[in-house]
Amino acid sequence: MKYLLALLALIFSLAPATAAPAELAEAQKKIPMKASAWELNGNKAAFITHLGVPTLHINDGGQDATGSNIITIKDLAFANGTIEYDAALADNTRFTSIHFRRKDAANSEHLYLRANAVDDPNVNSAVQYAAVLNGVNIWDLSNEYQSNATLRADGWNHIKIVVRDGQLLAYINDMTRPALYVPMMDGDWTSGSVGFDGNVYLANITVTPDATPGLAAGKGIDPVHNDARYLRxxxxxxxxxxxxxxxxxxxxxxxxxxxxxxxxxxxxxxxxxxxxxxxxxxxxxxxxxxxxxxxxxxxxxxxxxxxxxxxxxxxxxxxxxxxxxxxxxxxxxxxxxxxxxxxxxxxxxxxxxxxxxxxxxxxxxxxxxxxxxxxxxxxxx
The missing domain is CATH 2.60.120.260 (Galactose-binding domain-like)
Incomplete structure (x- = not known):
């Protein structure tokens, strides 16, 4: 992960300026917390007030893997840009995920939090990127794409992801430093829907197309690109x-x-x-x-x-x-x-x-x- 963060510093230095704040504010879309804005895909969801704000609550029943109760935002195709949201964990939350560029039920980019990392800020598995490819969550082929984060058991956790071409930045509560940088995402497609799963309360979801601060165009650098010892x-x-x-x-x-x-x-x-x-x-x-x-x-x-x-x-x-x-x-x-x-x-x-x-x-x-x-x-x- 330290090597990836060094690469991230290089990417930041190369990244061009993004659109002006006024242009981004005009493009930003706030997702309503009401059923008409969502495809539930046969899953249960409750639109309630939680911690004083309009909230969407979904519950996977404590599944031992992500992906069992994905709900998606209606009429939204996401390619590049920024997604922000607040997530409050439930007592029995194990995982909570965001799926983005979701091509279909078997293929999506996928970032998730592990609730067992609460109160353990240096465990290196609090947040993980793992694509879903041909129906397989390849988390166990993606060890280098996980990291630590400070997760809160009580109240809201603020999550921001920035996506550009092959790269991903994920911020968890600390918006000044990314918790995770992925230089080369595994999906070989470029756009799709946005969805969520797990046992979690969700609020204040915004999507800002083409807002990609900190990321240059294209894929990042493979950390082992220069290593000729690999059998490829x-x-x-x-x-x-x-x-x-x-x-x-x-x-x-x-x-x-x-x-x-x-x-x-x-x-x-x-x-x-x-x-x-x-x-x-x-x-x-x-x-x-x-x-x-x-x-x-x-x-x-x-x-x-x-x-x-x-x-x-x-x-x-x-x-x-x-x-x-x-x-x-x-x-x-x-x-x-x-x-x-x-x-x-x-x-x-x-x-x-x-x-x-x-x-x-x-x-x-x-x-x-x-x-x-x-x-x-x-x-x-």
Missing amino acids: NWQVTTPLDLPRGTEPTALPDEGTAWSAISAERLGMVNLSRKFGATPRGARRMVWLKTTITAKEALQRQLDFGFSDEVYVYLNGKPLYVDKNLFGTPGMKTPRGRCSIENSRISLPLSAGENELLIGLTNFFFGWGIVARLDDGGGLLY
Whole structure:
């Protein structure tokens, strides 16, 4: 996160002036707290007075994930601009989210607060950006896109998000310093609706199109852009069912079909984007492979992140088997997210071509890997 904030300072320095305050005030839209202004999408909502102001109350019943009760603002297409609102937490709030540029029920940009961060101002998971791609909330592929914030259990929390092209700034209560900067959002579309979910009281919602203070045009800078050690180019099979409690019994053979897939931001190979959600209760598996060519036999270390389970082979020989299952005693640092911090394994490379083959399962949220050599010298990949 410190690296991202350093990048943010650069972005601020490059950002052009925004429209004059009078022009922005004229464009700003205040969203009424009445049913006629909202699409409830089959969910319950109450329009009440809370803490002295007109309020919208929604309640997800304490769900263990976001997205179960999304309501959206009618007749609003949002691309770039600023959204501000006040949010008061309920006694049993777990999460509260804003969905923006929501293309459809399966795809949206998505920022949420974790209520368990109240009174814990330095826990690095109070606020998180995680796109919803093809029906998958990829929060566990987005560890670098979360941060700390000071959340209030009582009274209003003021939230402001600023969106421009591929970038996001999120302010939580402190409007002088962003709590979170996202240089490269994961959505590959540019506009959509705005919605909210969770168990929360919402008030004073405003949308100001094209007001993007602090952000220059385009995407930001990938923090690992200059790092040639990442393994970015892979081949992948189509997913196959692998029932829970079973293990793969055969490796790919000459008849296996492969397609190319490349790493995205932060070196992440995002299989959720390519293959969508694994059906509830199911478990799927793919094989990925890449070739590392060495001038001579040598030993390298591979920093390796994955979600959910992996079976690693080098030149046809088993090398590493492991699990990274959130909420279990064996989950990897940081707390079961797919991260370059998950593990380090040794690669005994032979002179010439070496095939690195990885079996990867999925049954829980995001599906992906990230892999980085300790040294790319003397290697082609």
